Amino acid sequence: NAGVMQNPRHLVRRRGQEARLRCSPMKGHSHVYWYRQLPEEGLKFMVYLQKENIIDESGMPKERFSAEFPKEGPSILRIQQVVRGDSAAYFCASSPSGTGELFFGEGSRLTVL
């Protein structure tokens, strides 16, 4: 049973470009979470999605960030017009029920030049 798959694992963007991070949850999991880990900081919740619905986006920055989890295909975290402060590791996690333990992917590491 494959785990949570994230790609790309590493992404380099220049300021002002767009970054798209993809996450395929574990088989049978319909609940997806995105977390951000800044250097020397802990994991911070960003958004919680179920298929075609955003359930909780209380941790998402108000501008430039968006997330989706379409009926078919992976969940996407999109960052428009990236700035240096967006450089971080972005982790996706999935859950079968929306409660209890989360299963994390290996993360996507974004570097903004």
Next chain:
Amino acid sequence: EDQVTQSPEALRLQEGESSSLNCSYTVSGLRGLFWYRQDPGKGPEFLFTLYSAGEEKEKERLKATLTKKESFLHITAPKPEDSATYLCAVGGSSNTGKLIFGQGTTLQVKP
């Protein structure tokens, strides 16, 4: 506001030297306390979930305990392969399954 504080930030042990990691939390409605292990460059790996004060769980050299205000992760006779960052998280009052994480304790076990 839900909050999690872990101590110490870093811990160095000799192989076989037992110790404990602390996780203090404030949350209006606890929906589980979670321990994860994170190796450098990897995603967090689930270890334990505790739901009520007095509950204990064990896995190999690790034992997690829970009170109404804090949790401990006890490491008995650690080995170098136990070196990692240990993260504590609480399921908060929102009932959406989102977790609030502490900063982590980075454990180094020397042979």
